Amino acid sequence: MTKPIYAPPIYDRVALIGLGLIASSMAHAMKQSGLAGEIVGYAKTEDTRRVAVEIGICDRVFGSAAEAVQGADLVVLAVPVGAMAEIAAEIGPHLSQGACVTDVGSVKQAVVDAVAPHIPAGVHFIPGHPIAGTEHSGPRSGFATLFQNRWWLLTPMPDSDPKAVARLRRLCEAMGANVDEMDVPHHDLVLAVTSHTPHLIAYTMVGVAEHMRRVSNSEIIKYSAGGFRDLTRIAASDPTMWRDVFLTNKEAVLDILGRFTEELFMLQRAIRMGDGEQLHAYFTRTRAIRRGIIEAGQDTAAPDFGRAAPAAKPGE
Amino acid sequence: MTKPIYAPPIYDRVALIGLGLIASSMAHAMKQSGLAGEIVGYAKTEDTRRVAVEIGICDRVFGSAAEAVQGADLVVLAVPVGAMAEIAAEIGPHLSQGACVTDVGSVKQAVVDAVAPHIPAGVHFIPGHPIAGTEHSGPRSGFATLFQNRWWLLTPMPDSDPKAVARLRRLCEAMGANVDEMDVPHHDLVLAVTSHTPHLIAYTMVGVAEHMRRVSNSEIIKYSAGGFRDLTRIAASDPTMWRDVFLTNKEAVLDILGRFTEELFMLQRAIRMGDGEQLHAYFTRTRAIRRGIIEAGQDTAAPDFGRAAPAAKPGE
Known part of the structure; x- marks a missing residue:
């Protein structure tokens, strides 16, 4: 499937704070379709920052989150939920007017509690959560199709600017995701x-x-x-x-x-x-949910997830 | 990988009792490598018997298990564990001298209790369990590579004839499996x-x-x-x-x-x-088991089991 190149890009400068599986997959997806004018990044360790430039997921990296967010019109917080408060306190004073701050955390109330107090007036905070992932982590684990046909949930604040939400939604969709909005709890x-x-x-x-x-x-x-x-x-x-x-x-x-x-x-x-009857009835009901997941395109119907049969016995 | 054709075959006539995922996969694997002179079968429903001949997993089918086992030198009980006792009682008097009876049930003590009393002297009973499967069932769900690099456990009886065990082991290995022996409990x-x-x-x-x-x-x-x-x-x-x-x-x-x-x-x-420390320590330990499974060739290291990314959004 050939993706359209977005011209102009949806955001001029995207700052990725944290450079693990989700952020690096976003970088690949954004680069593939020209969704960001520039991608800058910050990660806690020097090693991760170096790798990010080396493999090309960031155009530039910075030694602090505060520097990374300066001049960005989209800031993506992609650090563990427990690290959000500290990062938000650090970047708050350096955010540009009109910028959008989102996150990719797996819980939303805790992120709102940690981040919202640090967002200055004139900056849009729109929490988000892409329901996609693999068992791998780190900057090398990302790939452009991670979000393809996955759901990206946005949980806008009651006072979120609809235009800012629509723009963020456009980015998620351009990376291949389906977007739903729901409330935080x-x-x-x-x-x-x-x-x-x-x-x-x-x-x-x-x-x-x-x-x-x-x-x-x-x-x-x-x-x-x-x-x-x-x-x-x-x-x-x-x-x-x-x-x-x-x-x-x-x-x-x-x-x-x-x-x-x-x-x-x-x-x-x-x-x-x-009580065999009860067990049988229970196990029969749970099959229907599986069918629904396959019909919704959220998994493959191929036996065993379509795993390839191992080619040879170990040691042979 | 080209498989050798066994000539002569390991068994002259294999009787598959029950024609679901495991039995139909065995049939495909045996046919592919010429491991059985002839494959006959029995299934409870007329419809399954008809399908089995139609798709070629059985050369002949019979309307009763008693008829199907006559003249077979290998009988494979591939019915749910709860149905083993009745089937064993039915086939017992019709088993050939020197024949081997095995099963593919997921539990072994219950199968031994159900089947052993019905096995006449001069017939070898060697319970077995291929640790392989998919979430699909029925005669059409089988495929020749199901057992490739999977473990097939045999739980011979204390008085099992070593030559009969070795022959059955050879069949399992020829279908691509690794064989281990262990005791029933x-x-x-x-x-x-x-x-x-x-x-x-x-x-x-x-x-x-x-x-x-x-x-x-x-x-x-x-x-x-x-x-x-x-x-x-x-x-x-x-x-x-x-x-x-x-x-x-x-x-x-x-x-x-x-x-x-x-x-x-x-x-x-x-x-x-x-208690975050306890959780973190626990989650770190469980990662090691996963690595072991991948190193043992029992799963793929590809992210997300190597599932293909869905090609397009629903409705597009």
């Missing part, structure tokens, strides 16, 4: 169900396996194709990002976890009681 | 960790999502890319097979579920208490 609840709690239970199951004494790690690894390996992919995501998600979306996650435990106990009891 | 424990409990928690999480009132099913489906969709694939597996797994591997599953709940409560408490 609803976002955090929806994501607790579709992302945060699934991650926590995946981490937990992998942790249980690791603690087993009577089953060796090598057995778990060898025989993982029966379902476990899919959980390990989720449980390989960035630990800092996920720590912050759970600490900052505490209420919604604890709510969903409570429901999960109730439900699990009900199924556990059915197993103990030998 | 250990198999059921290992699989409770790597497969059965992961499936149950995936089913549970999908069930929780479905029950939410404040989050619509369409929201869950649209925003599933954040982790949930991977669980839905696991939770789309065949309900009858999984009902039987949980009912027949009850003790091991309840044991692992107990550990899972303890562990989950510990993490839940860390979230409630805001």
Whole structure:
């Protein structure tokens, strides 16, 4: 699919604060279609900044976030949620009038609480969250198609300028995403169900396996194709990002976890009681959700996610 | 990779009892490499039997399992675990002297209890379990490479003839699998960790999502890319097979579920208490298991399982 080149670009200078998977994928997508006149960046470590210029995701990098945002008409906060407050306090005085500040954090209320107080009048703050990712992290993990046909949620403030929202939406769509708007608390609840709690239970199951004494790690690894390996992919995501998600979306996650435990106990009891009918009915209902996801284009119907069969046996 | 054609074939006549994903994949793999002189089959429904001949996975089908096993030197029981006892009782009197009977069930103690009493002297019973599968089921879902580089566990009886075991092992390896032998209770424990409990928690999480009132099913489906969709694939597996797994591997599953709940409560408490250090340390450890699985060739390191990015937005 050939993408249109945007001329003029949607933003003249985009400042990426944090240069991990999401920011580097945005850079690739923006460069591919000419969506930004210039892309500048800031990352905490010298090494990441160097890599960013080397692989071409940033035209220029700066040693501080304050310098990076100067003169930018779009600032993207792409740091762990727990680091947002400090960054916002630092950049606040250096933001240009009329600029837009957005973020890509997986929770929204905590970001609003951390960032909004530092945004000066005349600057548009429009929180956002692209629901896309892989289990990899860092500046080299990005790729231009990460957002293709994924949802990008925007949670504008009640006083957000509709024109600024429309411009940001245009950028997200030009990177391949579908955009929805919703309010902040609803976002955090929806994501607790579709992302945060699934991650926590995946981490937990992998942790249980690791603690087993009577089953060796090598057995778990060898025989993982029966379902476990899919959980390990989720449980390989960035630990800092996920720590912050759970600490900052505490209420919604604890709510969903409570429901999960109730439900699990009900199924556990059915197993103990030998209630095959209840189990069968439950497992039949959950199939319908999967069909919906495939029909909505959010996953492939190919068996096993279309994984290629391994080419050869190890050691051969 | 070109496979050798086995001449003579490893078995002269293989009888597949049950013609779902595993049996049809075995048929494709055996035909591809000439591992069986003839493949005959039995399935409960007329429709499945007709399809099996139509798509060529069976040379002949029979209206009863008793007829299908006559003259076969390998009989593969590929029906849900709950159906094994009845099938074994039916075929017992019709098995040929010197024949091998194996199965592909996901639990082994229950299969041994159900099948062994019906196996006459002079017939070799060698339970087995290929750790391979997809979320699809039925005779059309099979493909020749399903077992490629997957593990096929054999759990021979104490009195199993080593020559019969070696021959069955040769078949599994010729279909592309790696073979390990282990004892029956250990198999059921290992699989409770790597497969059965992961499936149950995936089913549970999908069930929780479905029950939410404040989050619509369409929201869950649209925003599933954040982790949930991977669980839905696991939770789309065949309900009858999984009902039987949980009912027949009850003790091991309840044991692992107990550990899972303890562990989950510990993490839940860390979230409630805001213990970021504990969460971060836990999430860091689980990454190592993922690396092990990729190094062992049991999954791809490609981001997102190497799923292709969706080509276009819906409606475009």
